[in-house]
Amino acid sequence: MKRKLVSTFLSVAMAASLLVGCGGGSAPASSDTNTDTATETSTEAPADTATEEASTETTEAADTTASGGGKVGVAMPTKDLQRWNQDGDNMKKQLEDAGYEVDLQYASNDIATQVNQIENMISSGAQVLVIASIDGDSLGTVLEQAKEQGIQVIAYDRLIMNSDAVSYYATFDNYMVGTKQGEYIRDQLDLDNAAGPFNLEIVTGDPGDNNARFFYGGAIDVLQKYIDEGKLVVKSGQVEFDEVATANWATETAQSRMDAIISANYADGTKLDAVLCSNDSTALGVTNSLEANYTGDWPIITGQDCDIANVKNMIAGKQSMSIFKDTRTLAAKTVEMVDAIMKGTDAPVNDTETYDNGTGIIPSYLCEPVFADANNYKELLIDSGYYTEDQLQ
Numbered sequence: 001m002k003r004k005l006v007s008t009f010l011s012v013a014m015a016a017s018l019l020v021g022c023g024g025g026s027a028p029a030s031s032d033t034n035t036d037t038a039t040e041t042s043t044e045a046p047a048d049t050a051t052e053e054a055s056t057e058t059t060e061a062a063d064t065t066a067s068g069g070g071k072v073g074v075a076m077p078t079k080d081l082q083r084w085n086q087d088g089d090n091m092k093k094q095l096e097d098a099g100y101e102v103d104l105q106y107a108s109n110d111i112a113t114q115v116n117q118i119e120n121m122i123s124s125g126a127q128v129l130v131i132a133s134i135d136g137d138s139l140g141t142v143l144e145q146a147k148e149q150g151i152q153v154i155a156y157d158r159l160i161m162n163s164d165a166v167s168y169y170a171t172f173d174n175y176m177v178g179t180k181q182g183e184y185i186r187d188q189l190d191l192d193n194a195a196g197p198f199n200l201e202i203v204t205g206d207p208g209d210n211n212a213r214f215f216y217g218g219a220i221d222v223l224q225k226y227i228d229e230g231k232l233v234v235k236s237g238q239v240e241f242d243e244v245a246t247a248n249w250a251t252e253t254a255q256s257r258m259d260a261i262i263s264a265n266y267a268d269g270t271k272l273d274a275v276l277c278s279n280d281s282t283a284l285g286v287t288n289s290l291e292a293n294y295t296g297d298w299p300i301i302t303g304q305d306c307d308i309a310n311v312k313n314m315i316a317g318k319q320s321m322s323i324f325k326d327t328r329t330l331a332a333k334t335v336e337m338v339d340a341i342m343k344g345t346d347a348p349v350n351d352t353e354t355y356d357n358g359t360g361i362i363p364s365y366l367c368e369p370v371f372a373d374a375n376n377y378k379e380l381l382i383d384s385g386y387y388t389e390d391q392l393q
Helices: 051-066 082-097 111-123 140-148 174-189 210-229 251-265 280-293 308-315 327-342 377-382
Strands: 037-039 071-076 101-106 128-131 152-156 166-172 198-203 274-277 321-324 364-367 370-373
Touching (some): 071 111, 082 101, 082 327, 101 111, 111 128, 128 327, 140 152, 198 210, 198 280, 308 321, 308 370
Parallel strands (some): 071 128, 166 364
């Protein structure tokens, strides 16, 4: 797949890369606890300090690792978004099923808390760290500690920047996420054939999340030519990434910004044809704003993550689509990577060209996203066991 990214926002040009989809995993576990830590204790072989038994100890430790066992630290950013609860639950279950002890922590979107949690994981004996960072630039110092102790780090779905302690990256093809969102708007508006012009607004994610730039870049690479031609008009004038970013991906922030856009540009009955939203939390904010302030025909609205509230909106005709990134498959692939590291082998990757974190290319495994809409959500979300019908009513 030939990738072309907007050079202003990505630090390295995208190279041609062959995408391989992930395999399946177990159904997402429910998340009904408010605790921030999930840790299970595994049985470890007792240490023996006798010199003559050192060789035996080394052999036994290697055998334990090879057959499963050892401690894995899993750092997630927050419980405030549904998807991170599912990611954490899926990861914990699959790692425990593989025989590992898991220290799962959520950081309430607070960088200092996440740093402290990772420090505790290091000091308590974690042998591998799986980290979905709050801010990709904020973990350099603590990860240097991990590197000094020989602990390998897998960046999970958010690339950790400017740290040479990162060994691997597990994620979905985030440029493709944006491409699919842009293509959906293009196809629904029939931009290659319709005369237009059509009015578009753009709402993307947190500027500290490297993925947000990939989502934005993929979508803009599809839509920019129609903006340049005047077939798509952004009446707010807000097109550049820094203008359309949403701190912490917060629903309330997206809603407040959309309130202002509607008041300034669409209160007179001007039609809004499409809103490019990079994920479901921002899409929910846009939908809330439209319900309160907009009286015209409902626009096309994109999203990502297939959160329950957004799927309900999709069924009701309020949100047009959402990118489905099955967290079970990403968790399963990450468990494979952890298992390989624990056994002293190279983790499986399918991309060694794309993701530069400022210290070099990070070997990555990219899972392929798909989009759900009113026509296929039952097959993707219910028939697959990701949700039950009752959850979407």
